Amino acid sequence: MTLREDANRIVSEAITAALPDTAVKKALEGRSFGPGRLVLVALGKAGWQMARSAYDLLGERIEAGVVVTKYQHAKGPIGNFKIVEAGHPVPDENSFSGTRAAIDLVKGLGEDDTVLFLVSGGGSALFEQPLISPEELQDLTGQLLACGADIVEMNTIRKRFSAVKGGRFAQICAPAKVFSIVLSDIIGDPLDMIASGPAYPDSSTSGQAREIARKYNLTLTPKMEELLLQETPKELHNVETHITGSVRQLCRAAAKCCEELGYEPHILTASLCCEAREAGSFLSSIAQYHQDCDHSMAFIAGGETVVHLTGKGLGGRNQELALAGAAGIAGLPATALFSVGSDGTDGPTDAAGGYVDNTTFETLKEAGTDVFEVLRQNDSYHALERCGGLIRTGATGTNVNDVAVLLLRR
Numbered sequence: 001m002t003l004r005e006d007a008n009r010i011v012s013e014a015i016t017a018a019l020p021d022t023a024v025k026k027a028l029e030g031r032s033f034g035p036g037r038l039v040l041v042a043l044g045k046a047g048w049q050m051a052r053s054a055y056d057l058l059g060e061r062i063e064a065g066v067v068v069t070k071y072q073h074a075k076g077p078i079g080n081f082k083i084v085e086a087g088h089p090v091p092d093e094n095s096f097s098g099t100r101a102a103i104d105l106v107k108g109l110g111e112d113d114t115v116l117f118l119v120s121g122g123g124s125a126l127f128e129q130p131l132i133s134p135e136e137l138q139d140l141t142g143q144l145l146a147c148g149a150d151i152v153e154m155n156t157i158r159k160r161f162s163a164v165k166g167g168r169f170a171q172i173c174a175p176a177k178v179f180s181i182v183l184s185d186i187i188g189d190p191l192d193m194i195a196s197g198p199a200y201p202d203s204s205t206s207g208q209a210r211e212i213a214r215k216y217n218l219t220l221t222p223k224m225e226e227l228l229l230q231e232t233p234k235e236l237h238n239v240e241t242h243i244t245g246s247v248r249q250l251c252r253a254a255a256k257c258c259e260e261l262g263y264e265p266h267i268l269t270a271s272l273c274c275e276a277r278e279a280g281s282f283l284s285s286i287a288q289y290h291q292d293c294d295h296s297m298a299f300i301a302g303g304e305t306v307v308h309l310t311g312k313g314l315g316g317r318n319q320e321l322a323l324a325g326a327a328g329i330a331g332l333p334a335t336a337l338f339s340v341g342s343d344g345t346d347g348p349t350d351a352a353g354g355y356v357d358n359t360t361f362e363t364l365k366e367a368g369t370d371v372f373e374v375l376r377q378n379d380s381y382h383a384l385e386r387c388g389g390l391i392r393t394g395a396t397g398t399n400v401n402d403v404a405v406l407l408l409r410r
Contacts, residue, residue, distance in 0.1 A: 001261070003336040003407055007355055010257045010405055011340050011391060017253030018342055018398045020046050020183050023244035024053040024118070027181050033061070036112030036176075040065035040081065041102045043127040044120030044195055045343040046183050048074045048083065049397030051118060055079050062116065066105050068098035068126045070345070073395040088125045089348075090141045091134075099129045099164060106169075109176035117169075117178050121185025121343065121399035123195025124155055129163040132224055137161060140218070147216040148308035150273065151186055155196040156204040157212055159232055161224060162196065166232030169198035170239050178239040184246045185343075185399045187271045187303055191241055199239050202232035246270075247302040247401035250342055254300050254403050263298035263407065272303025272404070276317040277324040277375060279305050280337070283406045284328020287335050290408055299406040307347075313379020316347025318402055322354030322389065323380040325406075326371055330361035339404035344396040349381050351390040353402070363387050 001009075040062045042051035047069040055062060055078050065081035067074070070088045077083065084098030106115050130137045140161070144154045159166035170178050180199050182191060191200045209228050213220060220228070248270045255265035268286075272279055279301065286299050305317045315323075318339040325337040340346070340353030364371055364387055374383045384390045 014254040042118035045122035046120035111175040165196035166202035258298035276305040280324030284325040311377030315380035318353030319380035334409040343399040
């Protein structure tokens with residue numbers, strides 16, 4: 001097998017191991033929801049997959065359901081559920097209409113009733129009932145994406161401008177009980193930050209939100225400034241939460257596949273959270289250090305990097321990470337570096353991530369492409385497309401951060 005074939009297999013097996021099907025069914029098996037009504041609300045990039053798993057187990061015991069997921073992430077009907085595909089990472093009208101449908105579904109439930117609430121990453125954009133205008137919300141999201149704010153900072157801000165985030169959806173469900181199953185896409189699994197915590201008490205404060213706004217010099221209207229002063233729910237008594245899946249599971253699955261392919265695997269971290277370019281450069285420096293090794297090795301790093309936009313090109317953090325490592329591994333024998341988002345999408349592109357090897361830098365140079373200028377323009381997508389370095393998986397049905405892998409074959 002070639003290095004690219006090894007990479008493809010590692011990506012496929014790692015993502016398959018991180019699918020939520022088994023975990024959702026395990027959380028529900030043997031669970032009694034009493035004599036009351038049971039309705040389902042699923043949101044996020046893995047929302048359809050999680051809802052499908054719940055329906056396979058509970059069937060028509062679920063009276064009705066609403067699923068709000070990203071465009072092209074739904075894979076067909078599920079019972080009588082209403083399935084809405086919506087905008088990500090910037091919410092759109094479908095995000096708002098899908099969320100209104102969920103609110104309508106849970107309003108009027110009694111204390112004997114239960115909302116089965118399935119949460120996955122991407123829910124911050126997909127599940128939204130804004131307290132500001134859609135135009136203001138879209139502008140704010142664009143500002144947060146462009147300034148390099150991490151996911152926790154972004155969600156701390158977005159909660160303040162939402163009627164459903166930061167525990168507020170659980171308040172809408174009351175007095176009904178909320179049984180929540182959460183697929184984690186944030187390092188450390190902070191339940192109040194995943195999808196901005198619609199059904200979990202909020203640990204962030206208005207003071208922290210104001211500090212983030214100052215840090216990134218966000219442009220806010222007077223109404224938005226006023227909303228930043230309001231606190232979110234700090235206690236919820238109608239919610240039971242189960243967390244499942246994480247980037248650690250993704251890394252372990254990648255390591256297992258690497259070992260099966262003959263590499264000695266080393267998981268460096270499951271908490272990667274630096275600049276994408278820095279991560280790519282760091283991994284290439286590991287390749288340089290281990291050039292004298294006499295056996296095949298794989299170095300694995302999971303997490304979620306960030307990108308500060310300096311240009312107007314097209315790409316995503318995983319593509320930028322991979323391309324940033326191309327110069328460092330140029331000319332090294334049998335060396336490859338790749339990074340993918342477990343949900344199958346990377347930035348506003350149709351790729352899950354990027355792949356480079358020891359020939360990529362020279363191949364692009366011969367084609368007249370300056371890798372360093374490409375990185376300055378944040379145009380990794382087009383550069384990787386020219387050299388066959390895009391990794392495309394399609395929507396995967398899960399969302400547990402990213403994984404980057406360095407391969408040294410001997």
